[in-house]
Amino acid sequence: MRPQPRAHWVLLALGMVVLLGALLLDTFVVGHVGQGAQPTAGPAGTVPETVHQGGPLIGDTGSGLSSRATPDRTVVLTFDDGPDPEWTPKILDVLRRNGVKATFFVTGAAAAQHQDVLARIDAEGHEVGLHTFTHVDLGKVDETRARLELGQTGLVVASGTGKSSRLVRPPYSNRPDAVDDEDLVGIERITAAGDLALLSDLDSEDWRRPGVDTVLANATPKDDKGAVVLMHDGGGDRSQTVAALEKLIPALKERGFTFQTTSGAFGISQATAPATATERAQGTAVSLAVRFSRFVTELLTWLVVISSALALARAAVLLVTTAIHARRKPGKHAPRLEPQMVTVLVPAYNEEAGIEATVRTILASTTPVHVIVIDDGSTDRTSEVVKSLHLPNVSLVRQKNAGKAAALNTGLRHTRTELVVMVDGDTVLEPETVGNLVQPFADHAVGAVSGNAKVGNRSGILGRWQHIEYVIGFNLDRRMYDVMQCMPTVPGAVGGFRVSALREVGGVPEDTLAEDTDLTMALERAGWSVVYQESARAWTEAPASLGQLWRQRYRWCYGTLQAMWKHRGAVFERGMGGKLGRRALPYLFLYQVALPVLAPAIDVFAVLSLWTDPARGALAWLGFLALQLVPAVIAFRLDGERLRPLWAVALQPIVYRQLMYLVVIQSVITAMAGAVLPWQKLKRTGSAAQNAPEIDETTVPLYRANLRPPRGPVRPPGTGGPTGRGQARPGRAPGRTGTRSAPRDRA
Structure with missing residues (x-):
């Protein structure tokens, strides 16, 4: 006769803890991507002129913030909020056909779930930057949360590409002249860690889905000045982005513009570096946890x-x-x-x-x-x-x-x-x-x-x-x-x-x-x-x-x-x-x-x-x-x-x-x-x-x-x-x- 099992309550409790942890991770982290407080224009009294009147690339020289403008007749195509399993590959196909390299600012939650897409971005010679883990406004959270957002995203990128990145785009950012005091807090947190913050010169506003012609017009430089163009490969339906990109690249090439990555355009030699084995292992653990939590949530959704x-x-x-x-x-003739x-x-x-x-x-x-x-x-x-x-x-x-x-x-x-x-x-x-x-x-x-x-x-x-x-x-x-x-x-x-x-x-x-x-x-x-x-x-x-x-x-x-x-x-x-x-x-x-x-x-x-x-x-x-x-x-x-x-x-x-x-x-x-x-x-x-x-x-x-x-x-x-x-x-x-x-x- 086999004795009754004694340890199964411990295993059951452990399983419930793991399940609860996965649900909490997906519910309050992965499930809240892009659901933070929306940006609002605020006072800009503390923003230095070097930022307001400068270019889109911002760093810290040790004596304060400095910025660099985009070189003339140079376009840096940037894509936020990915990687997306549907739209990022379509954008990569357009870029490959046109021989163009771009910079992709990925969220940690999306990159953890779609490591294969992230690996393709890197394998095809594009640059990968950080866009926080949950698309949170870095100026509206405390410093500990900001560090976690960027640190965990960096680990996921290291796991998927084998590289660590110094390029960061703050969520909800725009042109330098639109930076307010809250935005400045986020930028300072980025640069204080030795990273570089990249804003934009032109916002395609493709996230509004205003129509292909409008997206194309917003992303096209009006003169020969260079531009960092903000577009999106994640966060929703990006069919208009793909269609506008098909027209934008040939049109700008005809005008004599060249397309480069952020590092190439601004001459940054150390924007990326090989990731350590520890960083890759930690990033793999984060990615597995995110994917497991997503799997559990989707499974339970179906079970419900x-x-x-x-x-x-x-x-x-x-x-x-x-x-x-x-x-x-019973009938009247029932027995x-x-x-x-x-x-x-x-x-x-x-x-x-x-x-x-x-x-x-x-x-x-x-x-x-x-x-x-x-x-x-x-x-x-x-x-x-x-x-x-x-x-x-x-x-x-x-x-x-x-x-x-x-x-x-x-x-x-x-x-x-x-x-x-x-x-x-x-x-x-x-x-x-x-x-x-x-x-x-x-x-x-x-x-x-x-x-x-x-x-x-x-x-x-x-x-x-x-x-x-x-x-x-x-x-x-x-x-x-x-x-x-x-x-x-x-x-x-x-x-x-x-x-x-x-x-x-x-x-x-x-x-x-x-x-x-x-x-x-x-x-x-x-x-x-x-x-x-x-x-x-x-x-x-x-x-x-x-x-x-x-x-x-x-x-x-x-x-x-x-x-x-x-x-x-x-x-x-x-x-x-x-x-x-x-x-x-x-x-x-x-x-x-x-x-x-x-x-x-x-x-x-x-x-x-x-x-x-x-x-x-x-x-x-x-x-x-x-x-x-x-x-x-x-x-x-x-x-x-x-x-x-x-x-x-x-x-x-x-x-x-x-x-x-x-x-x-x-x-x-x-x-x-x-x-x-x-x-x-x-x-x-x-x-x-x-x-x-x-x-x-x-x-x-x-x-x-x-x-x-x-x-x-x-x-x-x-x-x-x-x-x-x-x-x-x-x-x-x-x-x-x-x-x-x-x-x-x-x-």
Whole structure:
């Protein structure tokens, strides 16, 4: 037996931290490229004349800022905001055809994502400069942020080109005569680090997309003076830039202009230098982090879209099938089940608190019943309580602790009726429950019937959440399964079975933790029909603490995974098994495994969206809430429940839903690790009857005085089920082979 994995919570937490870091990087860094404060013209009282009246290239000589003008009849083509995977290659193609070299001022975020385009820029002999990491206005941020913006961009450029660059273009810059005091702060930060700031002589204003002719006119020198021309290869649709460039270069060449890079035009010998190995390694790390964050964000965006579509599809299917099921009415010629004795099996392990209420409410049934309580090695007074009742038609069977499935098989060996009802030791029945539950067995094709389990102890927020979950699950999901003829589970709290069907599948399986799901799937694969009877209500005790809830759902989820894997072959079968395999199993995988495993990441993504797009995030949350509330209201109406508890739906995503997600994640990891999960027994308080209808125990059913449980072997039913399956097969005991007979007491 492999032990349960211990380290997976650490790995899960580490994975969530990495995921959160990637989302934060993309949301607040990469996703905010170009979304900083827009420039506004301000005072320019501190700007020196050497800048205002000078040229576009600005440096620090040690005694102050100096500038240099562009040589006459020389054009320096510069492109900002790239590299862009669509438009930069098209611009490079134009430049190559015309034999022109240019300078590309790249943003770190874009260069990190498109290192291949950056490498092509360098390989074709163009010059690469820095344009900050997120296109932030360097004069509007603090010095630390400015250093990071330029430093990280430099590392990314070093990774993609193998060179470090001293050329920087401040975002939102223009001509020297337009520099104001804030712009000057940014320029001084650039030059103080020993870099050179390049402004422009002509702004094509292609970012406005004013038309090809306007872009061309703005980028064309009016005389023979040289010009640094500002254009863009990123940040949006640059088709007008490409078209204008095709005309600009030949036209200026005809006028005798030459095209050079910034270094060539201004005679800068050390504008670039070979990058160190450390710079290249750090740049590679930054690039990988950016690309990973972008990948995660895009993946989660698609997952949100897909999960939203699946949620809508599920809601639509549930509502349609529920409407079909609710309108079903038995015809006047529908078969009716003749009154007969029904055996009720009650497996009990440490059920001292609630076993008396369970037995008494079963005996108050309007249908003749024989109750068999199987004490599965209880360490409390469960057996003593049952024996002290001295009630008719109640038998007590005791065995060593072997688990619920083994207890049920022991009970089946003592069953002398063809119909059996299985209930948990904490379950409280209504008088009509047994009769309603067995009525569908009038159809000889039916092998099992699911009842309607309801939460008895629904006080407190945890009880309300479980109450809502049960009402929706039993009044929407099970109606859907019934209509689609692919019921995956007859709940252990209340379920009816045909004994001959149980014998055919070998009794209750003992090799999974979800014996109810495993048994239901086995019956359907054997050709038996499994239906839902909403009027067969039973009140059960739900976990009263988060710890108990965790243990219960962990067992359920893990057991369901076991059963799904065990019965995966149903996908390729025909008949009832094929319906289970091709309808229920994919549904369970999608909505109970795949989406819950991905849900925490999607929730983190949704929470972050409240900062990036609060209106859309709030709208999405309200839409999701409505998607939960509408089916919940319908389910509560169908079940005759008051709507007051539904206010708790709004709080479910905060704690309850996250707990359910973590249960699924741990179950999947445990299953993948091959660990064996022990039985998780909940401590009972006997609170199942808190909200159940009151039962008048002075009313004794007519059958109790004159009917006794049948003795001797079960007679084969007169008519068989599908393909003769209604007949009990010789030699097939309902229990597992080799299980010892347990002692039996008359209570």
